[in-house]
Amino acid sequence: MSRIGRTPIAVPDGVEVRIDGSDVSVKGPKGSLAGRFSPEMEIVQEDGQILVRRPTDQGHHRSLHGLTRTLIANMVHGVTQGFSRELEINGVGYRAQLKGKDLELAVGYSHPVLIQPANADTSFEVPKPTQIIIRGIDKQVVGQMAAKIRSVRPPEPYKGKGIKYVEEHIRRKVGKRA
Numbered sequence: 001m002s003r004i005g006r007t008p009i010a011v012p013d014g015v016e017v018r019i020d021g022s023d024v025s026v027k028g029p030k031g032s033l034a035g036r037f038s039p040e041m042e043i044v045q046e047d048g049q050i051l052v053r054r055p056t057d058q059g060h061h062r063s064l065h066g067l068t069r070t071l072i073a074n075m076v077h078g079v080t081q082g083f084s085r086e087l088e089i090n091g092v093g094y095r096a097q098l099k100g101k102d103l104e105l106a107v108g109y110s111h112p113v114l115i116q117p118a119n120a121d122t123s124f125e126v127p128k129p130t131q132i133i134i135r136g137i138d139k140q141v142v143g144q145m146a147a148k149i150r151s152v153r154p155p156e157p158y159k160g161k162g163i164k165y166v167e168e169h170i171r172r173k174v175g176k177r178a
Contacts (some may be wrong), residue, residue: 005065006051009073012080019043028079031121031137041068078137085146087132093160095129107153118145
C-alpha cells in the first residue's frame with residue numbers, strides 16, 4: 001500500500017468538507033476550494049478525518065491513490081494556513097513594486113512589466129524592492145504565478161542577474177579570460 005495514500009487527513013476545527021462522489025469541496029477561514037478526482041478512488045470522511053481508498057493494487061490505482069490524498073491534503077492546508085512562495089531579484093537597478101494589487105517589475109527592459117494576480121485569492125507582497133512574496137490558498141496557482149514571474153527574467157549563470165526562488169542555487173559559470 002502507498003504510505004502517503006493510506007495516511008488519513010486530519011480536518012481541523014472551522015473547516016467544512018463536503019464529499020459528493022468524486023467531487024470534494026473544502027471551506028475554511030481563508031476561503032474555499034473544490035476539486036474533482038478520479039471516480040475510481042473512494043473518498044470518505046470518518047471521525048474528523050478524510051480517508052482515500054483504492055479499489056485494486058494495479059499500477060494506475062496505486063499512482064492515483066497517493067496523488068488524490070495529497071491534493072485533498074493541500075486543499076485542507078490551503079484553506080487553513082495558505083501557501084506562499086518567495087522570489088528574490090538580483091541585478092543593478094532591478095526592482096519590484098506594487099501598483100494596487102498588481103506587481104510591477106523593472107528588470108532591464110525598456111518598459112516595466114506588469115503582472116496581475118491569477119485570481120482574487122492570490123496576492124503579492126513586496127517587503128523590499130528586491131523581494132517578492134506570493135500568497136494564496138491554491139498551491140498550484142501560487143506555484144504557477146511564481147514560475148510566471150521568474151520567467152520574466154530568469155537568472156543567468158555569469159553574473160546571477162535575474163529573478164530566482166529564494167531557495168534556488170544558481171550554478172555560476174566562469175566568463176572569458178584575458
